[in-house]
Every structure is written in C-alpha cells, then in structure tokens.
Amino acid sequence: MEGTLLIVLGYILGSISFSTLVARKMAGIDIREHGSRNAGATNTLRVLGVGPALFVLVLDTLKGVIPVLLAMRITGEPSWIVLSGLAAIIGHNWPVFFSFRGGKGVATTIGVATSFAFIPSLIAGMFAMIVIILFRYVSVGSLCFVSLLPVMLFIFQYPLPYILGTLVIGLLSFWRHRTNIIRLVQGKENKLGGRP
Numbered sequence: 156m157e158g159t160l161l162i163v164l165g166y167i168l169g170s171i172s173f174s175t176l177v178a179r180k181m182a183g184i185d186i187r188e189h190g191s192r193n194a195g196a197t198n199t200l201r202v203l204g205v206g207p208a209l210f211v212l213v214l215d216t217l218k219g220v221i222p223v224l225l226a227m228r229i230t231g232e233p234s235w236i237v238l239s240g241l242a243a244i245i246g247h248n249w250p251v252f253f254s255f256r257g258g259k260g261v262a263t264t265i266g267v268a269t270s271f272a273f274i275p276s277l278i279a280g281m282f283a284m285i286v287i288i289l290f291r292y293v294s295v296g297s298l299c300f301v302s303l304l305p306v307m308l309f310i311f312q313y314p315l316p317y318i319l320g321t322l323v324i325g326l327l328s329f330w331r332h333r334t335n336i337i338r339l340v341q342g343k344e345n346k347l348g349g350r351p
Contacts, residue, residue: 158230161230161238165226165238165240165243166243166245166246167251168221169244169250170246171218171246173211173214174195175253181207186198187256189202194256194257195259195261196212196215196261197293198258215266216265218243218266219240219243219263219267220267222242227271233314233320237271237317240267240271241324243267244267244324248327248331260328261328265300268321271317272317275308275310278303279303282303283296284296287347290346292346292347294339301329304321305318305325
C-alpha cells in the first residue's frame with residue numbers, strides 16, 4: 156500500500172510542469188508553442204533566458220529527488236524507490252495537469268538517479284557535460300547520461316532493481332528524444348545557444 160501511494164505521489168509531483176507555469180507567469184505564453192515546443196529547462200533557456208531556465212532546472216530536478224528520498228525513508232526497498240522515481244519522470248513527460256503534454260524528463264531523471272546512485276550519476280553526468288561542451292547538443296549529452304548510467308551502476312555493483320530501472324529510464328529517454336535523433340541524423344538538430 157505504501158509503495159503504491161509513493162508511486163502515485165511521484166506521478167503527481169512529476170506532473171507539475173514548472174516550465175509551463177513559469178512561462179505563463181513571466182511571459183503569458185505556453186512554452187509548448189514556442190522554441191522547440193518542449194516543456195523543459197533547455198527550451199525555457201531558449202525562450203525566456205538563463206534565470207528562468209535555472210529556476211525550472213532546479214525545480215524539475217527536485218521533482219525526481221523528493222519521491223525517491225521519501226521511498227528510501229518509508230520503504231527502503233530498491234524496487235519501490237526506482238518505481239517512485241520512474242513515476243515522477245512519467246509525470247513530467249505526460250503531466251495529468253497539462254493535457255499530458257510535458258517535456259523529455261532529463262532534469263527529473265537527474266534528480267531521480269543522483270538520489271539513489273550519486274557517484275555513478277556524477278560520473279555519467281561528467282561525461283555528458285563534456286559531450287555538451289564539445290558538441291553543444293544537449294540532446295546528445297542527455298542520451299549519453301542515460302546510456303552510461305546503468306553501466307556505472309553495474310560497475311559499482313548496485314542491486315539489480317536499480318540497474319533494470321535505469322535501463323527502463325534510458326529506453327524511455329531515447330523514445331522521448333526520437334525526434335532529436337532524427338534531426339541529428341539529418342544534421343538539423345538545434346545546438347545549445349542557437350535558435351530552433
């Protein structure tokens with residue numbers, strides 16, 4: 156029962172689309188109709204600037220941190236911990252409060268992963284940042300992060316539910332980035348600092 160409630164809470168928290176709320180409050184617009192049309196921190200950066208983007212990034216990350224920490228404290232079971240975090244990511248991607256049109260879940264994924272696997276996430280994140288700095292593709296860096304994460308957890312000998320959970324999260328991220336992958340192949344993907 157507790158585990159089920161934690162999953163529901165994770166989804167509800169994830170469904171709070173801070174990018175959409177901030178854009179409405181600051182500019183009176185629907186962020187999903189501007190820039191790359193994605194409700195996330197990167198598109199907030201393109202449309203509204205650095206300050207709002209950092210604000211959204213922090214809040215979207217916390218959406219992943221809170222349900223995982225609650226699950227760790229209440230149940231301590233790796234399976235419920237992973238499922239609670241996954242629910243938050245799903246909520247971000249398909250938010251019930253915003254017509255199921257959300258973002259790609261990268262910041263929330265970072266929050267989830269760093270909460271139960273800080274060192275592996277830090278290593279994967281460093282590689283991802285290097286890729287973003289070198290090539291200026293946030294999408295490529297994001298996909299590098301989710302690809303390396305289960306590998307790092309395997310190397311650090313984390314319990315199987317964590318490894319399987321990060322594999323599912325990675326597959327979900329690749330699905331959400333499928334249009335980015337197509338644009339990368341076509342040479343049309345937006346670079347960081349550029350305009351869509």
